[in-house]
Amino acid sequence: MNHRQIEDQFSVGVYQKRDLVIVRGEGARVWDEAGREYVDCVAGIGVANVGHCHPAVVAAIQSQAARLITCNEIFYNDARARVLERLDRITPEGINRFFLCNSGTEAVEGAIKFARMATGRKHVVAAMRGYHGKTLGSLSATWERKYKEPFAPLVPEFSHMPYNNAAEFEKAIDDQTAAVILEPIQGEGGVRPATAEFMQAVRRACDEKGALLIIDEIQTGFGRTGRMFACEHFGILPDILTMAKGIAGGVPMGAIGIDRRVGEIEKQSHTSTFGGNPLACAAATAAIDVLVGQDLPRHAAETGAYFVERLRAMASPRVREIRGLGLMIGLELKEKAGPFAQALMQEGVLALLAGTTVLRFLPPLVISREQIDRVVDTLAHVLGAAPRSAAE
Ligand SMILES: Cc1ncc(COP(=O)(O)O)c(C=O)c1O
Missing domain, CATH: 3.40.640.10 (Type I PLP-dependent aspartate aminotransferase-like (Major domain))
Structure with missing residues (x-):
């Protein structure tokens, strides 16, 4: 049996699992069994604030x-x-x-x-x-x-x-x-x-x-x-x-x-x-x-503002509202968010849900602007929106 099958067989089964086996983490990134890298905006549900394995x-x-x-x-x-x-x-x-x-x-x-x-x-x-x-x-x-x-x-x-x-x-x-x-x-x-x-x-x-x-x-x-x-x-x-x-x-x-x-x-x-x-x-x-x-609260304020600016610049008719403070960000869609979280994962970005229509981003506070760019560009791609820089 592989790791998925073992967990499915022997755990109580109360978690709604995603089809991904994460085996390693560093900073704002995690890797799966096949060595594929993901930008991690789940962070153990807002746990790895200082980054994975600091x-x-x-x-x-x-x-x-x-x-x-x-x-x-x-x-x-x-x-x-x-x-x-x-x-x-x-x-x-x-x-x-x-x-x-x-x-x-x-x-x-x-x-x-x-x-x-x-x-x-x-x-x-x-x-x-x-x-x-x-x-x-x-x-x-x-x-x-x-x-x-x-x-x-x-x-x-x-x-x-x-x-x-x-x-x-x-x-x-x-x-x-x-x-x-x-x-x-x-x-x-x-x-x-x-x-x-x-x-x-x-x-x-x-x-x-x-x-x-x-x-x-x-x-x-x-x-x-x-x-x-x-x-x-x-x-x-x-x-x-x-x-x-x-x-x-x-x-x-x-x-x-x-x-x-x-x-x-x-x-x-x-x-x-x-x-x-x-x-x-x-x-x-x-x-x-x-x-x-490292004054990570200040870093979260600055990179969070950049993240939100980039999200706001993303022209997608699917988006209803962008909310949050620092690196606690919610993107409310006009439709169910689950399929988009799934699509993001396939493209190497992990995001959470908050209710049925909100995509939630709780990345490690050490996330870089380049990694945020990757998250927003991928999101724009899966939403079918035109990716644009914050300045545009
Ligand atoms: C605001 C708040 N309170 C309490 C909890 C429960 O924490 P735990 O899952 O560690 O029991 C959570 C978990 O998401 C939370 O967000």
Whole structure:
């Protein structure tokens, strides 16, 4: 059996797989079994922010693996202390204590628990089209019905309001609200940025009613949108920040950051065997040092602007709208996007979907202008549009 057949036979089969076996990556490129190269605008779904197999991340993993791989948080550890210091340095003002975990959905689970514990309230207000993960608590905050219905009943006391509608959120936030949870740009929901007015209005309503604001930066964090965290675009500070994806250069890791106003979290109320393990912590320290040292958020802002400019210059009647910030870009079509993602792959470009009509581009932040040119020219080709440079 080949690799495809083995996976098809022995995995549960919940993933909608593409017919490609990826075996190697470097920077913004990956290679398949036959040695064919692809420009990777999937990046493990927005994970490889510093690029695939960044040498500093590889070296940190190798060296930590030879010293200590596992050490539960019942003990102190040098690698963990180093990453905590860095998270404190790069996260928004006020966020200064962290719970380390292993994935995005786990960060959201913990954030909901901490918010309920800190406020003594139960209700969580989330957004329509929002996505926060698929374990039962996070799934309760997620909007998409088809992910939720088969698993009902979910966690009670969640409601969903229209994104970017300040008045509806203000109405929904009251003295029973433990937290509001929001993505600064809805990723899975179609790459839809929030407005600053909306985020600021929700921040104010939370303050007035004593509710906590959880900003889910699992997809938008670590430089993706042109700032280290996307909430910086909107002039607001979260009470709780959820992180994962780009945090550790590709190694599974998540984190919850909390502001001091969240108060004390009771001992043993939330724990994880693998949380804060030295291997992930060493990888994250290296990845954060690369993000900061090479100023990748600024690079994402500049190359993202170039990417969008080139997309806008592409004259295609199939395109409805181009949205995004930094290197989190969505191209909404007037028809189903799936066949175009497939065609792009055949031409050596990997892109994601966000819903049925949106092509989503989440490349490593180290992607070059030449690689972006290749992506846009290929896209123009598969859309049957005339490729033009941004200047034209
Ligand atoms: C905003 C957001 N929150 C939560 C998650 C869930 O993360 P994970 O897939 O690591 O559980 C995702 C994943 O795409 C996400 O984009």
